[in-house]
Every structure is written in C-alpha cells, then in structure tokens.
Amino acid sequence: MNEERNDIRRSGGPRKSQQIFDATLDLLAEKGYEGLTIEGVAQRSGVNKTTIYRWWPSKGALLGAALVGARQLELTPPDTGSLAGDLEDLLGTITTLLTVRPACDIAVSVLGAATHSPELAAHIKDFFADRIARERAVFDRAVARGEIGADADPMLLVDLLAGAAWVRVVLRQLPLEEGFVARTVNTVLNGARATG
Amino acid sequence: MNEERNDIRRSGGPRKSQQIFDATLDLLAEKGYEGLTIEGVAQRSGVNKTTIYRWWPSKGALLGAALVGARQLELTPPDTGSLAGDLEDLLGTITTLLTVRPACDIAVSVLGAATHSPELAAHIKDFFADRIARERAVFDRAVARGEIGADADPMLLVDLLAGAAWVRVVLRQLPLEEGFVARTVNTVLNGARATG
Numbered sequence: 072m073n074e075e076r077n078d079i080r081r082s083g084g085p086r087k088s089q090q091i092f093d094a095t096l097d098l099l100a101e102k103g104y105e106g107l108t109i110e111g112v113a114q115r116s117g118v119n120k121t122t123i124y125r126w127w128p129s130k131g132a133l134l135g136a137a138l139v140g141a142r143q144l145e146l147t148p149p150d151t152g153s154l155a156g157d158l159e160d161l162l163g164t165i166t167t168l169l170t171v172r173p174a175c176d177i178a179v180s181v182l183g184a185a186t187h188s189p190e191l192a193a194h195i196k197d198f199f200a201d202r203i204a205r206e207r208a209v210f211d212r213a214v215a216r217g218e219i220g221a222d223a224d225p226m227l228l229v230d231l232l233a234g235a236a237w238v239r240v241v242l243r244q245l246p247l248e249e250g251f252v253a254r255t256v257n258t259v260l261n262g263a264r265a266t267g
Numbered sequence: 268m269n270e271e272r273n274d275i276r277r278s279g280g281p282r283k284s285q286q287i288f289d290a291t292l293d294l295l296a297e298k299g300y301e302g303l304t305i306e307g308v309a310q311r312s313g314v315n316k317t318t319i320y321r322w323w324p325s326k327g328a329l330l331g332a333a334l335v336g337a338r339q340l341e342l343t344p345p346d347t348g349s350l351a352g353d354l355e356d357l358l359g360t361i362t363t364l365l366t367v368r369p370a371c372d373i374a375v376s377v378l379g380a381a382t383h384s385p386e387l388a389a390h391i392k393d394f395f396a397d398r399i400a401r402e403r404a405v406f407d408r409a410v411a412r413g414e415i416g417a418d419a420d421p422m423l424l425v426d427l428l429a430g431a432a433w434v435r436v437v438l439r440q441l442p443l444e445e446g447f448v449a450r451t452v453n454t455v456l457n458g459a460r461a462t463g
Contacts, residue, residue: 182378182379182437182438183378183379183380183381184379185379192440195438195440196439196440196441199438199439199440200439203439224450226435227431227450227451227454228454230430230431230434230435230439231427231430231431231451231454231455233430233434234426234427234429234430234431234432234433234434235423235426235427235430236430237430237433237434237438238426238429238430238433239422239426241378242378242391242395242433243392243395243396243399243426244388244391244392244395254420254423254462255423255427257458257462258423258424258427258455258458258459258462259427259454259455259458260458261457261458261461261462262453262454262455262456262457262458262459262461263454263458264461265457265458265460265461266450266453266454266457
C-alpha cells in the first residue's frame with residue numbers, strides 16, 4: 072500500500088484536500104454557485120483537475136465534501152461547564168458565520184445553490200445531520216448536570232436558536248442587536264426548563 | 268381622472284396585477300429565478316409585456332411587488348382569543364408555506380434568488396418588515412389580556428418560531444413531526460413568560 076492510499080484512508084480524499092476545500096469555498100463566496108467550476112478550484116488550489124475529478128465527479132459533490140471537511144466550518148461542540156454558556160458559544164459561532172465575511176457569503180450562496188442541485192441539497196442535509204450529532208454532547212452533559220430534563224429535545228432547541236439568527240440576518244436582513252445571543256439563549260433555555 | 272388611474276391609486280399597479288403576480292410566482296416555482304422572465308409572465312397572465320414593464324422595470328422589481336401583493340402569501344394576523352392560539356395559527360401558516368407546493372418552491376426559490384439580486388433582496392426585506400408590522404397586533408392584544416409582559420420582544424418570538432420551522436424544513440430537509448407547531452409554540456411562549 073503506497074503513501075497516497077494511506078493518506079486517502081485517513082482523510083477520505085486526496086492529500087491536498089484542505090487546500091481544495093478552501094479554494095472551493097473561497098470561489099463560491101466570490102462567484103456564487105454558478106461561477107464555481109472544478110477548473111477554477113484546480114487553478115486556485117494548485118491541484119490537478121483530474122485529481123479533483125477522481126474524487127468528486129461534480130461540483131455538487133465537491134462542495135458537499137468541502138462543507139463537511141472544511142476547516143472554516145469546523146464545529147467543536149463547546150464545553151464551558153454550563154448549558155447556558157455552551158448554547159451562547161454555539162449561537163455565537165452561528166451569528167459569526169452569518170455576519171462575518173466570507174463565511175456569510177458561503178452560507179447564503181450554498182443554501183441558495185441547493186435549490187438548483189439535488190446533489191448539493193443532499194450534502195447540505197448530511198452537513199446538518201453531522202452537526203446535530205456532535206451538538207448532542209452539549210445536551211447530554213446538561214442532563215447529567217441536572218440543568219435540563221432528559222425529555223428536552225436538543226434539535227428543537229438548536230433550531231430555535233439557529234433559526235432566530237438566520238431569520239433576522241438572512242431573511243429580514245437586519246443587524247443583530249447587542250445582547251442578541253444572551254437574550255435568545257435565555258428565552259429558549261427558560262422555555263425548555265418550563266416546558267420539560 | 269379615468270378608471271384606470273383610479274384603479275392604480277387603489278392597488279399601486281395595473282388592473283390585472285393579481286393575475287400578473289400569480290403568473291410571476293407560478294413561473295418562479297416552476298422555473299426558478301433564472302427561468303423567470305417578464306415575457307413569460309406576460310404570456311401566462313395575458314397582459315401586454317409593455318404594461319408590465321411600465322410598472323416594474325425589471326424582474327427583481329416585479330417579483331418584489333408580487334411577494335408583497337400576492338394573494339397566496341397574504342397574511343391576516345390571527346385573532347383566536349389567546350396568544351398561544353394566535354401563535355399556533357401563525358406558525359401553522361408558516362409550516363404550510365414551507366411544506367405545501369407550490370408555496371414551498373416559491374419561498375425557497377425567492378430566497379435563493381436574493382443572493383443574485385440586490386433589488387430582490389431589498390424587496391424581501393420589505394416583505395418581512397410588512398409582515399412583522401402586522402403581526403405586532405397579536406402581541407399588543409396579548410399584553411392587553413395580561414398573557415405576556417409589555418417588555419416581550421415580538422420580533423424575537425416570531426423569529427424563534429419561524430426560524431425553527433425554516434431550519435428544520437429548508438436546511439435540515441427533515442419532515443416536521445406531528446405536534447411540531449404546538450410544541451414549538453409552547454416552548455417559546457414558556458420562555459417568553461419566564462424571561463419577562
């Protein structure tokens with residue numbers, strides 16, 4: 072087994088996959104999904120076009136892999152010691168993603184593009200499934216600490232938080248007022264406790 | 268003053284504006300923003316192309332007007348007698364918009380297209396501003412009935428509800444489980460009461 076195969080086994084992609092993912096997301100943010108091409112990614116990342124095609128036969132497939140694999144979108148679930156602290160950290164990360172360039176351009180472009188590509192839509196679904204699977208640890212610890220009932224619904228709580236930020240920034244196109252994160256977490260957490 | 272001018276004063280558009288808006292949203296749902304043309308709208312609505320151009324000089328402008336003016340997207344704020352009832356009605360309307368065709372295709376296409384058109388983005392902003400202005404009546408009545416404190420933040424509560432539905436359906440691409448509306452309203456309302 073040669074070195075390349077070893078590397079593939081570890082990362083599920085070619086050796087320079089991070090550079091490829093970075094180039095993919097950068098180009099998406101700059102040019103939108105229409106302007107994203109595998110040729111452009113090859114040029115920007117300095118990786119041969121045929122290498123990229125060998126791993127990802129279409130730009131939908133490549134973008135899907137970039138979403139799950141990219142450093143910029145990495146999520147390590149927080150562990151601050153309290154559920155309120157963890158949720159403020161999570162929502163803080165989301166509001167940064169939605170308001171700071173180029174992350175916000177990537178987020179909005181990707182989701183806009185999903186309407187044109189069922190393949191990309193499937194990758195977006197995987198991306199969010201991967202996130203919630205990792206975020207569950209935050210709630211497991213909160214249940215163990217007695218901060219929230221075992222019957223709380225982590226996905227509903229995450230969706231309330233993320234959704235409020237998404238609606239305000241992307242749909243309403245309004246700024247997040249100061250204290251948005253703390254107030255939103257407080258409301259949702261009080262709701263979860265009173266409902267449990 | 269002729270009849271046409273009178274009509275314009277009332278509706279802010281030509282006489283057959285509802286047919287034009289219907290055709291605009293139908294075509295958007297079928298073909299996406301790229302495939303939407305004023306020519307196509309003229310054909311489908313039976314209105315002369317030049318009449319449409321006289322009112323809306325671009326498809327971004329036309330789509331913006333259709334969003335605010337279309338019957339399919341009309342929102343009469345509910346008045347069920349309780350805040351929980353009103354919010355379940357509001358969220359029920361939103362979940363229907365997001366899950367029933369063609370409304371869901373329209374919603375996702377419009378928001379995807381906003382990334383390509385600053386003009387359309389501005390119209391979407393107006394659309395949501397118009398909605399929240401009308402939804403405030405629900406909260407004013409709830410404050411008057413003593414169901415919620417006067418310091419409650421209607422926009423945050425609406426965004427939590429709408430956002431949770433949006434994330435679940437559009438981003439996660441998961442079905443809304445039975446009881447989603449009641450459970451989500453209950454959690455948000457408990458949160459609003461406990462936080463106030």
